[in-house]
Amino acid sequence: MIFFEWSEDYSVGDDEIDSQHKNLLGFLNKYYNAMNKGRGKNIMDAIFAEMKAYALYHFQSEEQRMEEAGYPDLDKHKKIHAAxxxxxLEFEKKRDxxxxxVSVNLAKFLNSWLIEHIRGEDKKYSxxxxxK
Ligand SMILES: [Fe+2]
Known part of the structure; x- marks a missing residue:
């Protein structure tokens, strides 16, 4: 089941970044589905780890693209990513x-963060x- 659907409204006008954002939404859907089906801790932890690794990779590549493009608010954006x-990490600690x-709260947080971040902060570098 798809909980979060990509919308053109989220596009930052760049295919590479858009596809990374789509992948992030894909991970979030995977996480929601597993939660919905009551999957065990091992599976939830594995999806979480996968999603976290992808988010870190995505932030890095997004920051690099902003740097190359000479985006003036790069530092601010980096701080938002770091926060x-x-x-x-806090969620991870609570989980441990x-x-x-944790799963429910994390899923809620990720959902609103992703959507707000993409539509707010990410759109600004578009x-x-x-x-270029
Ligand atoms: Fe971002």
Whole structure:
């Protein structure tokens, strides 16, 4: 089942970044589905690890693209990414401490963060990327 569907409204006008954002939504769908089906801790942890690794890779490549494009708010954007990573590490810690609601809270957080971040902050670099 698809919980989060890509919309053209999320496009930053760059195929590579758009496809990475689509992949992130794909991971989020995978996570939601597994949660919905009541999958066990091992499976949930594995999807989480996969999603986290992909997000780190994506942030790195997005930051590199912004740098190449001479995006003036790169530092601010990097800080937002770093804050996100910090939040993810917090969730991971809570999970390891046995917090049973972590999956639900994490999924909610990722959903609103992704959508708001893509439509807000990421859209701001769009004109710089597409001007190249
Ligand atoms: Fe971003």
């Amino acid at each position: 996100f990573v910090g939040k993810i 401490e046995g917090d049973l609601l 004109p710089y990327l597409t001007a």
